Amino acid sequence: MAATAAIQIGELSRRTSCNIETIRYYERIGLLPVPPRRGRYRSYGREDVARLGFVRRARELGFTLDEVRALLGLAAGGQASCTEVRELARRICRMCARDRGPQADGTGSGRLGASLRCRSGSGLSAA
Numbered sequence: 001m002a003a004t005a006a007i008q009i010g011e012l013s014r015r016t017s018c019n020i021e022t023i024r025y026y027e028r029i030g031l032l033p034v035p036p037r038r039g040r041y042r043s044y045g046r047e048d049v050a051r052l053g054f055v056r057r058a059r060e061l062g063f064t065l066d067e068v069r070a071l072l073g074l075a076a077g078g079q080a081s082c083t084e085v086r087e088l089a090r091r092i093c094r095m096c097a098r099d100r101g102p103q104a105d106g107t108g109s110g111r112l113g114a115s116l117r118c119r120s121g122s123g124l125s126a127a
C-alpha cells in the first residue's frame with residue numbers, strides 16, 4: 001500500500017504556477033482547506049494540487065472568488081438551489097463559448113448544464 005506523497009507549499013506553488021502568498025490567501029478565505037502540518041511545514045497532497053489547479057483555471061476564465069466557491073460546493077455535492085445552478089451553468093457556457101468559440105455541431109452547452117445538479121437532483125439545461 002503506497003502512501004500519498006506529501007509536498008510542501010513551495011512544490012505546490014511550482015506544480016500549479018500559483019504564488020505562495022496566493023495559496024495562503026486561498027486557505028484563509030476557505031477556497032483551499034488548511035493542510036495538516038509536518039512539524040513547521042504545511043503538507044499538501046494530490047487532492048490539493050487538483051483543487052488549486054481548478055481554482056486557478058476558474059479564475060483564468062473570469063470567475064469571481066465567490067463563483068469559484070459555489071462551483072467547489074457543487075462539486076462536493078452542495079445544497080445549491082436550481083436557480084443558482086442554472087445561473088452558474090449559463091455563465092460557464094458563455095465563458096466556454098468565448099474561450100473555445102462555437103462548436104461545429106452546435107453541442108456542448110447542454111451537456112455541461114445536464115451535468116450540474118441542484119437540490120432537487122434534476123439536471124439542468126443551460127439554455
